[in-house]
Amino acid sequence: MARKTVDTLLELSIKSLLSNESAAIQAVEELPIDLFVPLFTAAFLRRQKEVLKAMVRVWPFRCLHIGALHPQESNYDIMEAMVDGLQLLPAQNSSSRGTKLRILDLRQDPEYGITCSYRAKYPVCFLSCVYSQHSIINIEEAELNARCYGKDTIDSRSQSVWQPMELLVDLSFNCFLRAKQFISLLINKTEQSLGSLHLCCRNLQIENLSVQKNSLKIVDLVCTDRLELDKAHLRDVNTLLSQLINLESLRLTDVECRSYTGKNFKTFLTCLGKLNSLEELTLSFFSLTNQLHKLLRVLTPQLDTLSLTFCDLSTRDLTALSQSTQANHLKLLKLSNNQLVWEFHEPLLNLLENVSGTLQYLEINNCLITDSTLSAILPGLSRCSHLRIFSFACNPITMPVLMNILQHLTTLMELRYVIYPVPLDCYNQSDFDGSLDQEKVAAMKAQLKLMLRAAQREDMKWTAFPE
């Protein structure tokens, strides 16, 4: 009860302080250290950007992360205020007064608290950059080495008038004015810092690469572990990939490649082969007909996510996938929207058997899968004991086969969500262009519900598409 009372008093005093913004801004100069985190949290939730800016200016800890406060992507105003409040510190600063902030983290990462060094005796930040030459850790290590090797002073080239600092931020380079304004603020701030501020971008999104090339110069690509790129020429993608050596996730959409025998595609494969940490590869609208075997050969065996939608895959590509050791440990596999010709069922059956020990998510929507294909791959599918989500919407199948699938899949105890196509039997004409007979759809759903109840698997959610 006593604790609850204290909390309430604290909350009340913070609320009262924040109700007078200019008083709050003045108060942060003298604020007891223990009140920084609760006041910052309250001001953030109330979106009081001027108070936040003032608090960043005098922040008494080494790091500040806003991820735990679940910021929205549209928080540009707040992020700008905080960047504005970031103080560059003189290199010789050893004073205990003023800000101690060296790492400002504006990413949406809820895993860590607002600061790592709260109450800690030694200031450490668990999220500081380890890759860039301009990171605090690497600069301080270089300084230490210089001292150990007897150099009186550090190389004048690396010596800055300001202490090294880091700004961790996920960046989106697109055509929206607000995003552009934010990027130009960052450019100004980094220029102002004379190289002492390291802009650390781990999650990078780029729309239309050819028009963003110049702005991208502010990003040290060695730090980026996730890249999402929409609309680009393969030649420009290669230039980027050659620098992204620590990439864990790569998503490419709408990449232009004129020839698969030309230099650009070969360079692309070389760059992919150097991404030793790659776990997730997503390609969309990337025509790969009969070329997938080349791509699979260069990928790392730890790949756990592979999405190849709208990639014009052929039976040969599917065969390559089923024979590739790189695809043996997949947790997520998406092959939707490839108009496959199902002369043979073995490739997909073999593929499912290969990944049966790890696969959790399977999506094969709109792949022209018929009754015979689905029945043929069912033994492989039934072995995927870790499968949680299975989607096979927009494929021409009939009611008896749908019921047979349901009966087999109810044995997969981890499977929770299934998205299935409305069977051909429920259309007024027996083709996809016909309209749905709603009475038949209702009867079909009732039948599936009964079957799930009989199998004691009402925990599974079966959703028809279209509904």
Ligand SMILES: [Zn+2]
């Ligand atoms: Zn930290």
Ligand SMILES: [Zn+2]
């Ligand atoms: Zn970095």
